[in-house]
Amino acid sequence: MELTLRVWRQPGPDADGEMRTYTVADVSPDMSFLEVLDVLNEELAARGEEPVAFDHDCREGICGACSLVINGEPHGPQKRTTACQLHMRHFADGDVIDVEPWRAAAFPVVRDLVVDRGALDRIVGAGGYITAPTGSAPEAHATPVAKDAADEAFTAAACIGCGACVAACPNASAMLFTAAKIKHLNVLPQGRPEAGTRVLDMVAAMDAEDFGGCTNVGACATACPKGIPVDVITEMNRDWLKAAARSRKSGR
Amino acid sequence: MRTTIALKALMAVTGIVMLAFLVLHMLGNLKIFFGPEDFNAYSHWLRTLLIPFLHYGWFLWILRVVLVVSVVGHIGSAIVLTKRDRAARPVRYRHAPPASSTYATRTLRYGGAILALFVVFHILDLTTGDANPHFTEGHPYQNLTASFDRWYVAVFYMLAVVLLGLHVQHGLRSAARTLGVAAGRQRAFAALGTALAAVLTAGFLSVPVAVLAGAVS
Amino acid sequence: MSAYSEYRVGEPIADTRSPGGPMNDRWSQRKFEAQLVNPANRRHHTVIVVGTGLAGASAAATLGEQGYRVESFCYQDSPRRAHSIAAQGGINAAKNYRNDGDSVQRLFHDTVKGGDFRARESNVHRLAEISLQIIDQCVAQGVPFAREYGGLLNTRSFGGTQVSRTFYAAGQTGQQLLLGAYQALERQIAAGQVTMHPRTEMLDLIVTPQDGRARGIVTRDLVTGKVERHLADAVVLCTGGYGNVFYLTTNAKGCNATAIWRAHRHGALLANPCYTQIHPTCIPVSGDHQSKLTLMSESLRNDGRVWVPKATGDERHPGQIPEDERDYYLERVYPAFGNLVPRDIASRAAKNVCDEGRGVGPGGRGVYLDFADAIERLGRKAIEARYGNLFEMYERITGEDPYTRPMRIYPAIHYTMGGLWVDYDLQSTIPGLFVAGEANFSDHGANRLGASALMQGLADGYFVVPVSVNNYLGETRIAPADPADPALAAAADAAEAGVRERVERLLAVDGDRTADSFHRELGQLMWELCGMERTEESLTEALRRIPALREEFWRRLKVPGGPEQLNQSLEKAGRVADFLELAELLVLDALHREESCGGHFRAESQTPEGEALRDDERFSYVAAWEFAGVGEPPVLHREELAFVEEKPTTRSYA
């Protein structure tokens, strides 16, 4: 099939950008979306033009690098699927497809479709860990973890840090990402001792970046390729309110 | 207040305070169907509540203070948050995202702003009387029917009430999430929000409709 | 140029710094003997860690915790995206929670045997010992391993072993382990102990000429194109495997050999490059556009049955092929292990049935992995719980539903056992240069067991590198790198100039072919001539073609864009240039090793039943190669392998 791609091109962080139109012929339904960009890039290079820059690495939906907004939807139309796993059988011959980068003040464009998501790492650095220096660990079976807690932790831990939630949220809020990490750690007995400081510190770090607030729209969870449930946000709010009340009392 | 969660919580709490007032207000308004005496008596009762513990009008004034604080808190944080939210996406998508996702926030914000204007008008109309040519202090029944006899005022009221319904419909569920009580009970809170919105809308609407239809005059 | 098919033989490797004495005591003894650095002095020392996969992230975090100043690098935008994230199946540890006869001794035995007696015993034993601590460490960090209803850890069995010792987190074990290490790393970054340099690629090593020590690296900032030096007192490379020399592999697109190849060019020996592992369960190629292959976790073989039609050219829908017309060839040929035979055996068996014309799917390059029996026996729910996300992934890629139609699978390059040669302390032949994780050659011999790479990465990073670096800095009492030191500055200047010049050269060719097209061609050549089965003829052919391709690369390459910008074509070109050099050494190593062992199968060396035939008389050694110049015959240094605990036997899974 033949497709028309309108792709955001922006030479650098401070440069102006624009949508540019390209056609790609001979697209096979078995191709992934990124493979279509590969084909386009080979053609551009052959013509001596600069290829479209886009982030990608694993191409199997797990590294969280790929970050394309396809027709207004982060990672495209297929639910629970990253752009690298989106296959062209979900498009039709002659389709016109718009491809844009994640758009958020906290994710400045680096070039074309590549953005800087360092803010997410800094949120994790603020408390998204369990303090367990190497060598200090007790025997693994010393603390049993109820299966449902383990499963809940796993569901939240499945976040790949792609940032699609931010890209989808009308407020460019990072609540789903932050809440998922907090949930993963706070629900485990190992994570309990730091539960309160974790939520306070991570939310403070999140607010220190240029993200918006959450107005409970829910678009984040719809866009999330890993199916992180929007409930984690509610739980983070609750944990935060509790921890904030307690820390005020204890004068932290 | 540095964190968005704190501001949001303030908004939710003040929203719920206002909501509680509106439920009472709506129930009070329904007294209009029992005639002028009942309705005016109710208005009077609002001012004499808790006498002799309080003086005449004090209860209403306390209520007003609570409401004003709530409105200021609610609108103030709405403005701060909205600004922040806008700034968080300085460049918009060329290809607009599917509309459904932003519908709820849009109605919350624009609906809220229109509601604020409405409340100003509403107070000028029925509390101070500045916007009501036939206003007589202490005769709310008459003031009200006089006001709604102007069809465009009645329509404005109805519009405001519908917006209120939309606002509450998403607002209650949103407040429950903001306050962290809705985990795992999203659906229940969504249903509660919708039900409450429906009751409020129907209750408030019934008055101007009845006046326009001539059932109350 | 054909001179390359010859090589010179150099001095054998005399010392691996492996402690002597009983195997069980060696690691404790090593730790006891290791020199320490006073905690107050640690903050004066800088350690560079390149790579943030399991090995790199765990090493950087641990060194940071110990008080060193750490500089950490990765080419991705975040350390969390290192390729370890993609590992699905699980991680081994000899916990024996199942009471099924597992022990450190057995894990050691399985690994040595699984590696076809081409690994160094003392390293393997240490790995087995440390496996216990790894699980403790990860659980303490909050890695959400699968659990039983009683709250205890669950395990499963994995290809090549008869005990259930593989810990897992659904089909995302690598992700969860890496997140644990990444979170520990982020903690150190926030604490200021570690400085993170994402989107930064190491393009050269800085070695001081007078003492030959590794004292830093030269990097290119992938966003601005800025070429910079970073000086340190020790350098740890954790840059992963070089499998992408085959182009179509299960590795991430960015995986590369640049870091290790640059170190090799500085004199670090490269060991056993021909030991590459092919994974039997990948989704087959669907067309020319294919950019990578996706692995379906090996754990699927626990419940799936592998088969092909008995008749050649049978194009019926799998559901219409009756039971007695199917050939469950693994169960038939290897009754004891059945569908769980090690990877190389399963892979070659698949290739054989496809070569016979019995393959399924487009191009006849695929075999069925069928869950019908398991679904009937355990119910769809149970299968969904075990493999739900893998099944979804399969359906997304192929558009076929594996619950109702058997999966199609085919082998693909997956892992490289070879890598930079290291001693017991994971130190390369360049003092001060340590190598951990898949980038070194250390623990798996000629073949790696499933779920052992994650174990090795974390063992190296959390537990071995910190001891070794401590020991190195304590033993040498090396002074903190001083940028003003003229000798060091000169070495850094030269390295930096070299990198700039190479970038310029890549851009200056200005020909008509993209780096990607060369990479594809190289990969195809490698897969055909040096893939699952290698012959003297095919390898000689490869050695003829690779230099020609390399020459063409430097004549016709086209890199659009400039040096001082985000330029993904330029990044790619640099990596392909290094692959084109490494490929030649890989093939030469394969040619010189006239035996079959583990992942290296020489058609000339097989048993009458078609199994790999080792030649312990001639080849019981590690082949560590020394660089002598591009296209120049390299020098072979042998590390003889002595098997004290395990007597080499014929690997038999029949």
Ligand SMILES: Cc1cc2nc3c(=O)[nH]c(=O)nc-3n(C[C@H](O)[C@H](O)[C@H](O)COP(=O)(O)OP(=O)(O)OC[C@H]3O[C@@H](n4cnc5c(N)ncnc54)[C@H](O)[C@@H]3O)c2cc1C
């Ligand atoms: C699909 C798949 C599934 C697997 N499943 C399993 C499994 O179930 N069990 C198991 O035990 N093993 C498995 N493996 C193998 C295992 O995942 C890897 O061997 C292991 O994770 C390698 O870890 P590492 O830390 O050595 O390197 P990697 O995780 O590959 O990390 C390499 C790091 O080096 C950086 N880097 C590379 N080059 C440069 C450079 N030039 N400059 C700067 N930085 C650089 C990268 O940015 C990255 O951070 C699997 C492998 C694959 C491909």
Ligand code: HEM
């Ligand atoms: C159509 C429906 C409505 C009717 C008939 C109605 C009627 C009235 C009347 C009669 C009063 C004067 C009461 C008194 O002074 O004793 C009043 C006051 C008030 N109403 Fe309404 N109202 C309606 C809808 C609303 C809505 C939708 C809101 C808010 C969003 C609202 C907010 C208020 C407020 C804040 C006051 C002032 C209370 C005070 O300070 O005295 N009303 N309303």
Ligand code: HEM
């Ligand atoms: C008239 C009575 C009003 C009631 C009963 C009310 C009630 C509520 C409630 C319950 C919420 C949910 C809070 C949350 O999300 O946690 C809310 C949200 C909101 N309200 Fe109001 N509100 C009223 C008036 C207004 C007004 C006048 C504005 C003016 C701007 C406004 C703007 C908003 C906005 C923007 C939100 C979104 C909050 C968010 O989800 O982030 N509201 N309101």
Ligand code: SF4
């Ligand atoms: S929560 Fe979902 S959308 Fe957001 S970063 Fe994680 S995986 Fe991506």
Ligand code: F3S
């Ligand atoms: S879409 Fe945005 S508003 Fe909240 S629920 Fe999700 S973060």
Ligand code: FES
């Ligand atoms: S490229 Fe890794 S998730 Fe898409």
